[in-house]
Amino acid sequence: MNCAIILAAGEGSRMKSKMPKVLHEVMGKPMLQHVIDQCKIAGVDKIIVIIGHESDKLKSKISDESIIFREQPVGDEYPYGTGFAVMQGIDEIDDNDNVLIVCGDTPLIRNESLESLMNYHDENKNSGSILTAVVENSFGYGRIIREESGQIEKIVEQKDGNAEELKVKEINSGIFVFNGEALKQSLKEINSDNAQNELYITDVISVLKDKGKSIGGLVVEDNDEIFGVNSRVQLAQCNELMKKRINDHWLTEGVSMISPDTVYIESDVKIGRDTILYPNVILQGGTEVGEECIIYGQTRIIDSIIGDNTTVESSVIEESQIGNNTSVGPFAHLRPGNKVGNDVKIGNFVELKNSIFGNNSKAGHLAYIGDGEVGNNVNIGCGVIFANYDGKAKHKTIIKDNSFIGSNSNLVAPVTIEENAYVAAGSTITTDVKSGDLAIERAKQRSIENWVVKRGLNK
Ligand code: UD1
Ligand code: CA
Numbered sequence: 001m002n003c004a005i006i007l008a009a010g011e012g013s014r015m016k017s018k019m020p021k022v023l024h025e026v027m028g029k030p031m032l033q034h035v036i037d038q039c040k041i042a043g044v045d046k047i048i049v050i051i052g053h054e055s056d057k058l059k060s061k062i063s064d065e066s067i068i069f070r071e072q073p074v075g076d077e078y079p080y081g082t083g084f085a086v087m088q089g090i091d092e093i094d095d096n097d098n099v100l101i102v103c104g105d106t107p108l109i110r111n112e113s114l115e116s117l118m119n120y121h122d123e124n125k126n127s128g129s130i131l132t133a134v135v136e137n138s139f140g141y142g143r144i145i146r147e148e149s150g151q152i153e154k155i156v157e158q159k160d161g162n163a164e165e166l167k168v169k170e171i172n173s174g175i176f177v178f179n180g181e182a183l184k185q186s187l188k189e190i191n192s193d194n195a196q197n198e199l200y201i202t203d204v205i206s207v208l209k210d211k212g213k214s215i216g217g218l219v220v221e222d223n224d225e226i227f228g229v230n231s232r233v234q235l236a237q238c239n240e241l242m243k244k245r246i247n248d249h250w251l252t253e254g255v256s257m258i259s260p261d262t263v264y265i266e267s268d269v270k271i272g273r274d275t276i277l278y279p280n281v282i283l284q285g286g287t288e289v290g291e292e293c294i295i296y297g298q299t300r301i302i303d304s305i306i307g308d309n310t311t312v313e314s315s316v317i318e319e320s321q322i323g324n325n326t327s328v329g330p331f332a333h334l335r336p337g338n339k340v341g342n343d344v345k346i347g348n349f350v351e352l353k354n355s356i357f358g359n360n361s362k363a364g365h366l367a368y369i370g371d372g373e374v375g376n377n378v379n380i381g382c383g384v385i386f387a388n389y390d391g392k393a394k395h396k397t398i399i400k401d402n403s404f405i406g407s408n409s410n411l412v413a414p415v416t417i418e419e420n421a422y423v424a425a426g427s428t429i430t431t432d433v434k435s436g437d438l439a440i441e442r443a444k445q446r447s448i449e450n451w452v453v454k455r456g457l458n459k
Helices: 031-041 055-061 082-087 111-123 180-187 203-210 232-252
Strands: 002-008 046-051 067-071 098-103 128-134 143-146 152-156 170-179 215-219 281-284 299-302 316-318 345-353 362-370 372-374 385-387 397-399 410-412 415-417
Touching: 002 031, 002 082, 031 046, 031 098, 031 111, 046 055, 055 067, 082 180, 098 111, 098 180, 111 128, 111 170, 111 215, 128 203, 152 203, 152 215, 170 180, 180 203, 203 215, 362 372, 410 415
Parallel strands: 002 046, 002 098, 046 067, 128 215, 281 299, 299 316, 345 362, 362 385, 372 397, 385 410, 397 415
Antiparallel strands: 098 170, 128 170, 143 152, 143 170
């Protein structure tokens, strides 16, 4: 079986945060979740996450039944370090398992690289395989020390290395694959006799080497993948790298962006071909945008499904579904729970909440549509308000097909407007309107003759 132990118990003190480091988000997803997702895609069957700091927060944020969480005890009476962290999950490992070890703070790692390392490990029948990288500046990393033959001898940490060792540019990414039995046995032999007084997972390498086991190193193709986040500056850099990776993907898939640097697309978003994203578009969560859509700037779409050939301009759309050939905005706000049909127009300063809005219906300007059920071919005039709240509870407004609601009307819910009915402009409707009727509710207009002159107000 392929298992993974993900190390996420470090304090992450340089983040200066109340939240565990691995919960900080990269393009809308916690770093740890990125690593978990990549492990799953790479074909890992069992994932064990070692947690420490604020473990309850962590467990509730990563709500995934299939993950096994293990808490690393922290305190003066316990050792510290990556080796001690791995020990917390070792009883979940069988001798014949392959164990992938990954850090929870390297969210840019790709499933392809994890899979390559696992394949490399199997093909070479290694006891341990290290994903390495050759970097310009190796400061801070563990260095890969090779014998003259090229065979890996050990990993030396920054604080423990001599001048010669510290010159080495090949570094440990912190990602390994071990044979289960070899890992278990060698963990028993590591000690904290080093500059940081920690149990290092990296020491397993020299233990295995001394036993004559075969160790290998595979150089990662793209160094960005092993980028580890320890500070907010690095978190920001990581977001930039991931943003570019995501945007490049969608550009390759046939989505146009006028200015990709300014477009923010979170990792789980999907976008159809020939859709055009203008500058400053934000697409978040599980949003799916169809084909041939145009999304203009200053638009934020969260957890929503947009059909094909739909246009959105300068609007906010949350947890809603929108059909095809529909136009939203500028300056519309769709709050959660809407289902908007095809060929619809939701225009300037229109707010929708928890409403169904049928095909071919229009609300062109300045309306509030809350808890509504609007049929097909309905026209909602300018300034119409669905008065859905009586101070205690929310009620429904139902408008059936082909009806017309005149401008500046209030529909006091619960109320139903039947099919083909009209509401005259300026009416406050409190009782149901029958099919085919015109409901008019306003005082009869009268004029006071010559009022201006009598009042001495004429100019
Ligand atoms: C580690 C490696 C180093 C490698 C580098 C890559 C060791 C000794 N060193 O160094 O060779 O080049 O990663 O980024 O392994 N963690 C725990 N419990 C602990 C300590 C750490 O779970 O007691 C976790 C952290 O949350 C983190 C990971 O282990 O996710 C790595 O720990 P970190 O302290 O960042 O190790 P480095 O010093 O960067
Ligand atoms: Ca690190």
